[in-house]
Every structure is written in structure tokens, then in C-alpha cells.
Amino acid sequence: MLSVEKAFESIVAAAKPLTTERLPVENTSGRVLAAPISARRSQPGCDLSAMDGYAVKSTDLSGDMVSLKLVGESAAGAPYIGAVKAGEAVRIFTGAAVPDDTDQVVIQENTEARNGLIYTREIAAPHKNIRAKGIDFNDKQCVLDAGTFLTPKTIGLAAAAGHGYLMVHRAPKVAILSTGDELVAPDKKQFQAHETVNSTAPQIMSLLTSASADCSFIGQAKDDLSSLRKHIAAAADADILITIGGASVGDKDLVQKALSAESMHLDFWKVAMRPGKPLISGKINDTIVLGLPGNPVSAFVCALLFARPLVDKLMGRPAPLPAGVPLPLAASMPENGPRQHYVRARLIGTPGQRKLDPAVDQDSSLLSVLAQSDGLIIRPPHCPEAKIGDMVPFLPF
The missing domain is CATH 2.40.340.10 (MoeA, C-terminal, domain IV)
Incomplete structure (x- = not known):
């Protein structure tokens, strides 16, 4: 029997990230960047006001009451066009472009406006209440490295940097096959005493789907070679084939035999762990095969230790042996x-x-x-x- 560490090396450490695909940025959550991305613009692209108020020249402020002539307005998406002279001010709103000739925003609470003039006792503080051009990131700056795990926060950064599509590692296609004459669907109307509800397939599918794998349930095979081989052949285009049950040494445990008949190269089939000793690991062409035990807890533990990290590895994510x-x-x-x-x-x-x-x-x-x-x-x-x-x-x- 292999140790857990040796089994992990054989299954996960030896796997390589899958090929890449280009996806809309909003569809990349849970994926891994295959290449670094650089900003296509600065963020923000110019100085912006951080507050509602008035854009002024700081040299016009002294801390004593001054009056400034209101000459225009700058709103988000509608900047003020024109010069701002000494003694003048521009009404400005949060997110609006700061006029070139001004260098301070006085918040509206610290002003009084009447008859086309604004009055304030604000002191000079250049750049106050202004978000400087490029304060977030600059044009051509690398904002996300290859290997970044994409989440809503990093997707927002990628979009802000001007990327509507991202090159990411492909999500593995996982085919899940249950085996056993005793299995019935969870929604069967009436259960016989000798039947077992197939709880493991939805459990494993949920575990791997949460890791962003593209999972499909390809059915419940009977405990005979013909049924098993037919179902195994249906998973030919999968990156991972997971079989559940039939991995031990009983007369009805035919999964390994069926896999061998479909040209599987066997790496190993026993691990020194409990629960989960009978674990099949092999490959059919380019499809990685994991044969999980039939007991539901054994299958879950094996999937947690080996199948989910394998999905991570194929997607380009870090995949260490779960150590606790x-x-x-x-x-x-x-x-x-x-x-x-x-x-x-x-x-x-x-x-x-x-x-x-x-x-x-x-x-x-x-x-x-x-x-x-x-x-x-x-x-x-x-x-x-x-x-x-x-x-x-x-x-x-």
C-alpha cells in the first residue's frame, strides 16, 4: 500500500495545468490567470474630486474669509472646460474631473454660496480632497500576475484596467460514475429495504463543482462488465473520470477489471489510510482516473484529499497535500x-x-x-x- 503522501504525489503533484481559454471577465470567477495582465489606462485617468464642493486654487485660501467667483461646474462624465483664474471657483461633484488650473477641493459644508460667489474660511492645503491621476494604478502597470486566483475583487481590478476578456486555465471536465446494483436515485418514490440511495455522487459533484470543476453525472452502472465498460467509454472526453464503488476485492467489485478492459494504465489501487483504503489511480489515454471506495465517508475523504486538489492543480491553482x-x-x-x-x-x-x-x-x-x-x-x-x-x-x- 502507498502512503498518503506517495499517493498524493502520484495523483496530484504529477498533474499539469490544462490548456487555456479566453473568457469574458465576468465569467472567470474561480479560474486562474494563465498570463499576466497590464493596465490599458491609468486609474483614475485624471485628477478627480473625492467630495462634493468647489475646485479652487489653494493660493486663494488663507484661513480668513475670502470670496471666490463661481465660473462653472464639473460633474462626473461632464468636466469643466476652460481656464480658472485667481479668485475663481468651479462647482464640483464627487468623481468629477478637477479643472487643470485648480489644486484643491473645498467641501460644500465649509462654504456659503450666494449671488454667484462662494465664501469660505478654508486654509490652503494643496491636493486636499483630490484623488490623483494613477493613484490606483498607472497605464501599462502589471495589475495581476499569472497564477492569480480570480475572485470578484480581482475581476473588478481586471475590468477597471480595461480587460473585458481574460486568458485563464480551462476548468477540468469531470465525469462521475456510480456503480452498484443496489443504488437508487434520491427522489425515488418508494424505497426497498435492500436498496441504497445514491448519496455519494451528488456529494462528490458538489465538492468539485464548488472548486469550479465542470462536473457531469454519467449514470449508475450495474455490477457487470458490460454495463461498466459502456459507462466508462462514455467518459472518453473527460479530463477526470471518477468512479464510485466497486474498487475493493469482492466478487462484485469489477471496476478495476472494467477499467483495465478499457486500456487503463494502473498506477496503484491501495492507500494506507482510513477510511479510504481501496483507491484506484490510473489513466485512460489523457483521462485521469480515480476510483473511489463505495462507502460514502470513505469516498468523501478520498475526494477531499485527492480529487479536489487535483482539480486545483489542473486549473493552475496551488495544490498542496491538505495538512491541517x-x-x-x-x-x-x-x-x-x-x-x-x-x-x-x-x-x-x-x-x-x-x-x-x-x-x-x-x-x-x-x-x-x-x-x-x-x-x-x-x-x-x-x-x-x-x-x-x-x-x-x-x-x-
Whole structure:
């Protein structure tokens, strides 16, 4: 069996970012820039007023009462055109261009206007209440580097810099295939006692869709080679094929055999971890194959550790092995065996004083325990007993 670290290296570290595509800037959230972008303009493109008030020459202000002749108006998108002489002022609004001959904006609260004149006791303070040209960024300045993870805040910056389209790494196409004669859809009208609701496919699809993968569910294959091969062949154009179930060694666990029949190159199929020991990793042509265990918690943990980082890597995002943050235990834990153990746990206590409360029952079929948990305590192979208050790595989800 491979260690978790070796399995991660084989699956994720060896993967390369996908090809690029050009998308409208508003459609790039969650993507990664494939090339740096430079501003096509300065922001702002000229000096702008930061307040409503009057644009004046600071040399006209002394702190004593002065009167200035009102000669025009500058509004956002409608600048004042003309010269401003000594003793004159221009009515100005927030976001409007500051006239070239002025260098200070006096806020309207500090003025009185009557009969075409404004009166103020403002002191001289050059550049006060003015947003200088290029204060945000300048023309031709690099505003976002290649490898930037695009979010609403960076998308706004890219758009402000004059980019309506961005070159980004392509989102991987992920085909998700469930296997097993016992599976039925969650919306079936009546359930038989021997049936199992397919909860894992929507769970894994949601996990990877939230990472911006382009996921599709390609069906539920029966436990026979013909059905499995037919469904596997339908994923030929996928970047990642994820199978769920049938990855162990039982008589009905035919997934590996079906994948081999479809020319899969097998990298490995067992990892020294729990839950999640039977994990298939391989490749069919350019499609990366991950065969997840059938138990829902096992499948979720494997997807969290390997499938989601793989999506990150293919999209050009950083994809380190999820390692967790140290937090204190609220209950003792026994020494661990030879496999790395991912223990479901809740966060308890007040903010700043959080502790980890491991679930009593760690059976890999218990989705209720998973749903009530806040993450996973990571117990390395052969680690000794952990006592209350000991710091242990915790992987939130």
C-alpha cells in the first residue's frame, strides 16, 4: 500500500495545468490567470474630486474669509472646460474631473454660496480632497500576475484596467460514475429495504463543482462488465473520470477489471489510510482516473484529499497535500495503527478557545456523523495515544 503522501504525489503533484481559454471577465470567477495582465489606462485617468464642493486654487485660501467667483461646474462624465483664474471657483461633484488650473477641493459644508460667489474660511492645503491621476494604478502597470486566483475583487481590478476578456486555465471536465446494483436515485418514490440511495455522487459533484470543476453525472452502472465498460467509454472526453464503488476485492467489485478492459494504465489501487483504503489511480489515454471506495465517508475523504486538489492543480491553482492546522483535543484518542486515520470531529468551545471533539463512532457508512462534523483530525501511522489538550492537526471542511 502507498502512503498518503506517495499517493498524493502520484495523483496530484504529477498533474499539469490544462490548456487555456479566453473568457469574458465576468465569467472567470474561480479560474486562474494563465498570463499576466497590464493596465490599458491609468486609474483614475485624471485628477478627480473625492467630495462634493468647489475646485479652487489653494493660493486663494488663507484661513480668513475670502470670496471666490463661481465660473462653472464639473460633474462626473461632464468636466469643466476652460481656464480658472485667481479668485475663481468651479462647482464640483464627487468623481468629477478637477479643472487643470485648480489644486484643491473645498467641501460644500465649509462654504456659503450666494449671488454667484462662494465664501469660505478654508486654509490652503494643496491636493486636499483630490484623488490623483494613477493613484490606483498607472497605464501599462502589471495589475495581476499569472497564477492569480480570480475572485470578484480581482475581476473588478481586471475590468477597471480595461480587460473585458481574460486568458485563464480551462476548468477540468469531470465525469462521475456510480456503480452498484443496489443504488437508487434520491427522489425515488418508494424505497426497498435492500436498496441504497445514491448519496455519494451528488456529494462528490458538489465538492468539485464548488472548486469550479465542470462536473457531469454519467449514470449508475450495474455490477457487470458490460454495463461498466459502456459507462466508462462514455467518459472518453473527460479530463477526470471518477468512479464510485466497486474498487475493493469482492466478487462484485469489477471496476478495476472494467477499467483495465478499457486500456487503463494502473498506477496503484491501495492507500494506507482510513477510511479510504481501496483507491484506484490510473489513466485512460489523457483521462485521469480515480476510483473511489463505495462507502460514502470513505469516498468523501478520498475526494477531499485527492480529487479536489487535483482539480486545483489542473486549473493552475496551488495544490498542496491538505495538512491541517493544530488544535487541542477535548477528548483523549488511542494510539493509531499502520494506516493514516482521518477522524471526523466537531469544533467545540468559544471562538479563540476551540477544541476538537472526535466522534465516538467512526464507521465509514455514517453520513450523519460526517454531516455533524466540522472536519477531520489527522492521525499519522503508529502515532501514540493523544491526551486531552494535546495539539493535533485538524483539516476543516
